[in-house]
Amino acid sequence: MSTGSLSIYDxxxxxxxxxxxxxxxxxxxxxxxxxxxxxxxxNLRTFLLSDLISRTLQMTGLDVxxxxxxxxxxxxxxxxxxxxxxxESAKTKVDPFQIAxxxxxxxxxxxxxxxxxxxxxxxxxxxxxxxxxxxxxxxIAMKRAxxxxxxxxxxxxxxxxTYGALxxxxxxxxxxxxxxxxxxxxxxxxxxxxxxxxxxxxxTQMIWDSPWGAGFPGWHIECSAMSIELLDAHVDLHLGGxxxxxxxxxxxxxxxxxxxxxxxxxxxxHGEHLLxxxxxxxxxxxxxxxxxxxIDRGLDPLSLRFxxxxxxxxxxxxxxxxxxxxxxxxxxxxxxxxxxxxxxAEMKFDQEVSDALTTDLDTPxxxxxIRTIEKDSTIGALDKRALFLFxxxxxxxxxxxxxxxxxxxSEIQALLDARITARAxxxxxxxxxxxxxxxxxxxxxxxxxEGQSWSWK
Ligand code: AMP
Ligand code: ZN
Numbered sequence: 001m002s003t004g005s006l007s008i009y010d011x012x013x014x015x016x017x018x019x020x021x022x023x024x025x026x027x028x029x030x031x032x033x034x035x036x037x038x039x040x041x042x043n044l045r046t047f048l049l050s051d052l053i054s055r056t057l058q059m060t061g062l063d064v065x066x067x068x069x070x071x072x073x074x075x076x077x078x079x080x081x082x083x084x085x086x087x088e089s090a091k092t093k094v095d096p097f098q099i100a101x102x103x104x105x106x107x108x109x110x111x112x113x114x115x116x117x118x119x120x121x122x123x124x125x126x127x128x129x130x131x132x133x134x135x136x137x138x139x140i141a142m143k144r145a146x147x148x149x150x151x152x153x154x155x156x157x158x159x160x161x162t163y164g165a166l167x168x169x170x171x172x173x174x175x176x177x178x179x180x181x182x183x184x185x186x187x188x189x190x191x192x193x194x195x196x197x198x199x200x201x202x203x204t205q206m207i208w209d210s211p212w213g214a215g216f217p218g219w220h221i222e223c224s225a226m227s228i229e230l231l232d233a234h235v236d237l238h239l240g241g242x243x244x245x246x247x248x249x250x251x252x253x254x255x256x257x258x259x260x261x262x263x264x265x266x267x268x269x270h271g272e273h274l275l276x277x278x279x280x281x282x283x284x285x286x287x288x289x290x291x292x293x294x295i296d297r298g299l300d301p302l303s304l305r306f307x308x309x310x311x312x313x314x315x316x317x318x319x320x321x322x323x324x325x326x327x328x329x330x331x332x333x334x335x336x337x338x339x340x341x342x343x344x345a346e347m348k349f350d351q352e353v354s355d356a357l358t359t360d361l362d363t364p365x366x367x368x369x370i371r372t373i374e375k376d377s378t379i380g381a382l383d384k385r386a387l388f389l390f391x392x393x394x395x396x397x398x399x400x401x402x403x404x405x406x407x408x409x410s411e412i413q414a415l416l417d418a419r420i421t422a423r424a425x426x427x428x429x430x431x432x433x434x435x436x437x438x439x440x441x442x443x444x445x446x447x448x449x450e451g452q453s454w455s456w457k
Contacts, residue, residue: 003354019057027231029238030050031068041294047114055117069122072097072125073085125217163254166268195218197215236267237269245270249268272314277318299324303324306328309364312362347386347389348389366391370387416438
């Protein structure tokens with residue numbers, strides 16, 4: 001019986017990598033939120049991925065040093081016309097830095113509600129100007145970057161021989177006019193080059209002095225500068241959503257490898273996207289779901305974590321209210337099971353759970369195993385509790401939290417009693433209508449082999 005090492009799918013080599021780290025520590029960089037709005041449940045799926053990886057590595061006996069940046073400048077809107085922060089500021093008439101701090105705080109609250117362990121640091125792009133400027137100067141000196149005809153600084157994509165190795169988008173196949181071409185980047189030599197430093201032009205907010213004039217950094221250089229500085233120029237594992245593979249990570253790789261002189265990132269991990277009720281979440285479609293919406297429906301925020309665990313990170317997933325509600329009720333049942341079995345903190349190693357998690361993070365298989373243990377009448381209550389606690393090291397579902405006990409009023413007790421009588425008399429229509437009344441009062445009714453039971457929703 002042993003906990004093996006985590007092997008996980010690397011986007012670049014298209015194969016599983018075993019994660020060993022260096023001297024027992026795994027250095028992870030996860031692209032963080034752009035703080036002009038709340039993170040939606042899709043963004044949270046990606047942020048949860050870093051937690052599941054960290055917890056699995058810790059289960060295998062390794063330490064983790066995780067850095068997650070806060071993008072508060074330089075991330076342009078999809079039409080590349082405007083910085084997302086400034087667009088929000090123009091719309092709401094609130095100072096862009098104030099917007100950033102507000103949504104940064106809310107991001108941390110969401111992480112806490114999802115039991116995502118805090119990173120070692122959360123550097124803000126706006127506070128790393130000196131590091132970014134130094135990196136850009138170095139890239140110019142080594143002729144990987146140049147000052148364009150408009151005075152802005154660009155990375156010369158053709159100077160980096162293995163451009164495209166991560167995403168498969170080789171330079172000779174990239175056509176001008178595609179999404180990667182910034183409309184406001186008229187001064188570059190080649191359509192696939194990208195801005196490292198943009199001159200302010202008419203922009204007056206969120207600009208900084210630089211050797212090339214007042215301006216602001218491009219989004220991609222932020223992650224190179226911060227990962228190199230904070231993780232000692234070597235990243236064991238780099239994470240982000242699948243949309244970041246190109247151009248963000250492809251460009252980051254070109255910058256970072258140029259700066260460090262070697263392959264800076266060992267393993268690139270990308271989480272697939274989350275859909276909601278069959279559709280891509282977008283503001284225009286009006287189907288953006290936040291963790292707060294889950295809470296407002298009376299569901300435990302960890303129901304989201306539960307529902308996400310039931311799908312593997314590498315498959316696209318469709319979340320629905322029905323799956324969140326089902327997760328909420330199973331979560332309660334599991335907590336009840338643990339609480340009925342006492343308070344022992346003892347964990348019992350389970351090979352199947354351990355193997356599932358260390359084999360490319362197969363969380364659905366690990367969850368299935370726990371469901372099987374739940375149903376297995378040959379396993380005693382105390383052992384079940386210990387096995388659940390073992391899995392919960394990574395599941396992070398607070399299974400040991402216990403179940404909230406609230407007294408019922410005498411009116412509700414009368415309805416519960418009446419329903420027991422109605423069922424004994426096989427008066428199903430009365431039993432159904434009493435169930436509706438009890439549900440409206442906030443109870444959840446279950447009819448099992450031992451008769452009616454209830455819990456608070
Ligand atoms: P942003 O705040 O837009 O910079 O995005 C933060 C993270 O969320 C990035 O790693 C994105 O790749 C990821 N992301 C964006 N949309 C989704 C989605 N629908 N499902 C999963 N991850 C997403
Ligand atoms: Zn990034």
